[in-house]
Structures are given as C-alpha cells and as structure tokens.
Amino acid sequence: MTAQTTGRAPSLPPLTDGPHRRRLGVVALIATFGGLLFGYDTGVINGALRPMAAELGLNAFTEGVATSSLIFAAALGAMAGGRLSDGWGRRTSIILLAVLFFAGTVLVVAAPGLGVLVAGRVLLGLAVGGASTVVPVFLAELAPYEIRGSLAGRNELMIVVGQLAAFVINAIIGNTLGHLDGVWRIMFAICAIPAIVLFFGMLRMPESPRWLVDRGRETEALAVLRSVRSEARADAELAELTANARAEQQRHASGWRAIVRNRNLRKILLIGMGVGIAQQLTGINSIMYFGQTVLVESGFDESAALIANIAPGVIAVVGAIIALAMMDRFDRRKTFITGFTLTTVSHLLIGVSSMLLPVGNPIRPYVILVLVVVFVGSMQTFLNVAVWVYLSEIFPLHMRGLGMGVSVFMLWISNGFLSLYFLSLVEAVGITGTFFLFAAVGVIALLFVWRWVPETRGRTLEALEEDVTTGVIYAQR
Template identity: 45%
Template sequence: MKTSEEPAFVKTSAASSNEGQKKQRFSQKTYLKLITFISTFGGLLYGYDTGVVNGALPYMSREDQLNLSPFTQGLVTSSLLFGAAFGAIFGGRLSDRKGRRKTIISVAFIFLIATIGCSIAPNMEIMVLSRFILGLAVGATSVTVPAFLAEMAPAEKRGRLVTQNELMIVTGQLLAYIFNAVLANSFGDMGNIWRYMLVIATLPAVLLWLGMLIVPESPRWLASKGNIKGALQVLEKIRERMQARKELEEIENTIVNEGKVKKATFRDLKLPHVRRIILIGIGIAMIQQLTGVNSIMYYGTEILKDAGFSTEAALIGNIANGVISVAATFVGIALLDKVGRRPMLFIGMVGTSTSLLLIGIISMTMEGSSVLPYIILSLTVLFLAFQQGAVSPVTWLMQSEIYPLHLRGLAMGISIFCLFMMNFLVGLLFPVLFDAFGLATTFFIFVGLGLISLFFIKRYVPETKGRSLEEIEQTFAKSQKKYAQQG
C-alpha cells in the first residue's frame, strides 16, 4: 500500500542536512565578519592618527613644548598626509606583488614604530619626520584594505563590507576626540599631555599585526598568481560551495582575458581607456577632500575656539563631531546597497556645500554673539552628517570597485595619492588661510570647489551598484571598444 509519508530516517537525514547547511552558512558569515573586523583596524589607525592631532595641537604648540607657529602647525598636521600620498603609491604596488595580507602585516609594524617616534619627538623636525613615516602606513592601508575587502566580499554585500573601513576610520577619529577630551580635562596642566594622546595608537597597531596573522589572503590575488586551489579554499570558507565555484569561474575567465593584456605599468597611462578610468577615480578621490572635511577633522578645536569656546570646551565639542561621523557612517552603510552611488555622492556634496556656506555667512553676521559657538558646532555636525553619511563611504567604495583586477593596485595607488596630496594641501594651508583671512572666507573657497565637484559627478561618475567586480570591468572594456570604433 502506497503512502505519502516519508520514512522517519529520511526526514531525520534531511533535517540534519539542513541543520548542517545552516551551521556552515553561519560559520562562513562569521568568518567573513572576523576578516573584515581585523583588517579594518588599519582604518581605525588611520582615523586615530589623523584625529588625535586635533586635540594634541594646542598643547604641542606651547612655547615649553614644540613651540609651533600657524605654518609649522600645518606642517606637523600635513606631514602625515604627504607621507600617505606616497604610501598609497608604494602600498598599491606592493599589494599587487606580495599580496594584500602581507602588505597589511608589514604596514602594522610601521604604524607601531612611527607612533612611538611621534610620542617621544623632542622637536618639530623629529615630529614631522615621524608623522611622514606614519603617513606611509596610512596611505598603504588606505589602498590595500578597501581592495582586500572588495575582493573578499560577495557582490550583494560589497558596499556594506568595504565601507566598514570608513566606519572604522571615523570610529578612530571619535576615539581620538574622546581620549583628547578626557586627558585634557583631567591632566591639562601637564605640558606633555599630548604625548600620551599620541601613544595610545600603539595598541590597535599591535592588534592589527597579530590579527592579520590568522587572516587568509585575497582569493582574487591568489588566483591572479596562479594559485587557483588556494583561491577556491578561501572562497569556500566565506561562501556557499556552489557560489564559491561560480565566483572562481568568473575570476578565472577574467584572468584569462587579462592574460592577453600585459600587466599594468605607468606606461599604460598612454592608453585612452586606462586614462579615462583613472581620471574618474582621481576625480572621485579629490571630491572627498574638496568638501573641506579635514579642515574640521584636523582643526575643529581651533575653529570652535575661534567661535568662542575655551580649549577644554572645544575638545568636548569635538566629541559631537565624532559621534555624528560614526552615526552617519552607519546610515551610509545601510543605504549604499539600496541607493545608487551617484545620487548619494551628489546629495552629499549638496549638503556639505550648503553647510559650509551657512557657517561662512553666520560667522560673519553674528561675530561676537554668545550663541555663535553653538551654532557653528551645530553646523559642523550637519556638515559631517552629509560628509560621513554619503560622500566618504561612496568615495572609498568606488575606489575599490571601478578598476580592473590587473590594474587595481596601481590605479588605486595613483588616485589615493591624489586624494592625500589634496588632503596634504588642505592640512598645510588651512591654518595659514584661517589666520590670514578668517573662517568665513576660507569656507567660501570650499563652497566654490563644491560647485565644481557637483558638475563632475553629474557628468562623469558611473553607477556601480549591484554589479560584480568582473561585470564592472566588462562594462569598461565594452566602453573602450565603443570609443575605439567611434575614433
């Protein structure tokens, strides 16, 4: 007699199989989260080392310490950024040759040594040199970590995973502001309190170095070096088996197609399609700095002091900037895989430019008012909500998305070099412009640059949402053929 009921052992076997698959998927997701968390300690160090100078500078500048002028303040601040520009170039090339993982491990050691050098610097010259070396590490991680995460992440989660590095950057800046405020308000009478502010960064440097020892290499980098078996092993640890094999097949096809093209060098800049991709990447990178964000992140204490706060109150006020940066980044991460990259970048630029315009107008019309410091603080918070919720996440994500695999390290190195050179100029010149022309005029300059950035976004920035890295690359390749036929 036939029955529709399955034997008990079949049901038990199916249930066990489903339970095993669920456990495996959970394990794969957990491992990917662990990889993301550990590698983004590079972003945390970037954030802390750039943010800590905001609070350390007033104490460092005292006559009994390093006795800094407005120009040497800018030099100390921007020397890290100058180093980061070159670190981006060399870090990108090194990660292509030696691997993403090995590069991050090496950079963690540089973070540690350079941080100690900054903390014990006896004069301005040693401080500038130490921060330049620290910048080499910052630049290398800025290129390597987003590329590493983009190559680890599945297409549908790439936006969220890659922008976690941006979240760690702003978290590092928030931690710097908190430690600055606590140390300054508790031990502000100590002339060398700035040394304690700086040395805290040694802890995440050690954690990054130790953590990367247990993290695997990028499967795409392994495959590009001929280690297909190793690439599959890594993919199967962070994907379902069928998805891993399908993704590996896409990677192999891309590598085969790229094998017909010689590996990227600076000579490739002569090729029209390579120039086009890199110029778009450079434009996106420079947009982030043309908002003037780092005038606030590096000199927020000086801006709030000029508005009317005391040094200690300004340091506490900076915590609000750090908190909104972290909160806005969470919002940005949630929106990236739902909203397109281009509209987010455009809206973010409108918001930042409007905020700076209001700061400039109000600082001119309400000079001397008792409420001015609080209005300026509120507007810097509004500015950072747009910057960290839209402009910065899209910038770092698209840097990791738009370049072909064989070109990624070189191209990201070039575009991030330009980002940090613009960052360097902002860091160096802002205190000089601020001292010579005041806050309003300086911010009006950034508003004008913001209008130029909006035109660039509307005209040139592509959409990359929901497409695999291989699909994006194929689109640029088709675009190349189209331009060639038209030529």
C-alpha cells in the same frame, strides 16, 4: 544604472548564511583595524596640537608642518601601498603597515623636537596612506558583489570610530591630565594598541582570492573562497575569476602599459583621481584635524572647544552607520550628488552665520557648532563611505592596486595642502571667507560628478572590469 536594469546581473548561486558568513565578518573586522589606526592617527592631532605646540615652541606654520607631514607622507604611502599590494599581496602589505604604525608611534611619543616628531609623523603617514589603499581593496576583493558596498564601507566606519576615539581620549586626557608636561605624548601613545592587534590578527587572516587567481594560485584561492562562501558559490566565483584572469592574460598588458594603450582605462583613472580630490576639497579633514581651532575661532574657550569637538566625531560615526545601511540599496551617483549638494549648502550656511553673527555674540559658537555637525553628518552619510567603496571597485584587477594608489595619492595631496595652509587661510580671511571658498569648490565638484562619474552598484568586479575596459560603463547613467 544597476546590473538589474542593464541585464548584466551575474548568474551566481545566492548568498547563504552559515559559519562562512561569520568568518567573512571576522576577516573584515581584523582588516579594518587598519582603518581604526588611520582614523586615530589623523584625528589625535586635533586635541594634541595645542599642548604640543606649547611644549615644542611651534608657530602657525610649523603647526601646519607637523600636521601635514603625515598627510603628504600618506600620499606616498598610498602610491607605494597600491604597487606593493599588487606585487606582495594584500595581506602581507597590511602586516607590514602594522609594523610602520607601531614604529611611527614610538618615534612621535619619544620626539625631543620638531625634527624627530616630523620623522615619526612621516612613518605614520606612510602607514596611513598604505592602509587607505590596501584595506578597501582587500575588503572589496573578498566581498560578494551583493554586499560589497556595506562590507568595504566598514573600513570608513572604523576610520571615523578611530577619529571619535581620538577626540574622546583627547578630551578625557586633556581635561584630567592637561596640567602635566608632555600630555600630548600620552594621546599619541594610545595608537600602539590597535597596531599590535592588527599585526597579530592579520597573521591569521587569508589572502585575497582575486590576487591569488591573478598569480595563478587557483587552489589557494578556492580554499579562501570556501572559507567565506558556501561551497557552490565558491566554485562558481572561482570559475568566473579564472575566466577573467585568462582574458586579461590574452590582452598582454597590465598596469601602466594597459592604461597607456586603452583610453577607457585612462578615463577611469582620471575619474578616480577626480573623485578623490573632490572629496577632500569639501574641507572635511580641515574640520577633523583643526576642529578645536575652528570652534575657538567661533567663540568657545579652549577647554569647552575640546569637549564640543566630540560632537562632529559622534555624528561622523552615526553617519557612517547610516551610509553602510544605504550602500547596497542606493546608486553611487545619486549618493554623491546628494552629498555634494548638502555639504555645499552647509558651507554657505556656516559662512553666512559667521558673517551675520559677530565675534562676541553669545549664540555664535553654538550656531557654528550645529552647522559644522550638519556638514560632517552630510559628508559622512553621503560621501566618505561611498567614495572609498567606489575607488575600491572601479578599477580592473590588473591595475586595481595602481589605480587605487594613484587616486588616493591625489586625495592625500589635496588633503596635505589643505592641512598645511588651512590655519593660515583662517588667519587671512576668517571662517567666513574660508567656508565660502569651500562652497564654490563644492559646486564644481557637483558638476564633475553629474557629468563624468559612472555607476558601479550591483555588478561583480569582473563585470565592472569588462564594462570599464570596453567603455560600456561610460554610456550608462
């Protein structure tokens, strides 16, 4: 249900165009370089894994270790990043993450063996996890409620742009310099560039006004709001933020203490965790990390698979652009239900095609490629952007960093186990069994969303906070 249908539409002056809107766009662009790094660092392994494994002597399990070390570290980074951003601020946390991105890149590029490689991947994972928590919260807290979905969703667009960039760069480097030893190091070295841009760019960006108000720094918050809103709108929003902060102080509880005392907060935390896990159990990142391997298993040779692997990256970007256009127009619940329905059907079709078209059939690789592209497009259009926006907006301010951190921690843990065991699963049951298993999990995720996930679109973060805390949001569909 939207704010308009519940009678909870906020009474704020309308949005206006002007230099403040352009300033908001610049802030969002710089912050989403964290998403670009997230995408590149998770996507680059897709094409770098095979030459890396050949040089370092990795087997299927140690390939999984090299890949999943980043993912499990990202789970810890998400948890730590949420808490850190609550204490130090969103902007300061993002600057620290840029340093981690750069340091992790240097270690991976210089790695003489698996140990140093994993250490570098762990640093990158901490940065990726922190960025996945802090950047969406930073954008959601800066955005006007009317465009919160499309503004916060830009981070997911930059994630898939980063993944596409990794696929394209991998294909170019792999097909032109593939004869060189250590070609995979060049693929990884590229991500030092956006890390530098993020670091110096965020030095000039403002702090989240909501975080400033929560720390009693109303004058600074007003200055930030006036830089990204009209003066009248900034004054009205500050008044709403201040009133909400005072109401929170009167409750005398925040973070874990508030969650333990209020069953409605426990419930929203469980819902956030469930949404994050459901997104990952579609298997989307198994395709984004091991797409080349899946295509080789389908019948492509390695060089052709490296090029064909660009197609899912392209459709992911197209889907993200469509999702941003829809985000402020369609309810989150309807978007989730549509997405899980389409991805589950895609999994079934991939499994059936793999079963009916035996290895060696000339059309098998192309049919599976088309269905993988359909799956990635469905996922990106209806689930990925919506999930990250949803997690950034459902938690009250006093537990937003914590709630986002815990939810994204569970998301990354699910991602990590899939990354660790996906290749072994494909070896054991083939593409057919793997995607039938994904389809079964998709049905469970669909039922979870239909029964438990509340609507959030069309309300300010302050209105959502009240509804979540009182439990009103759970009665709305």
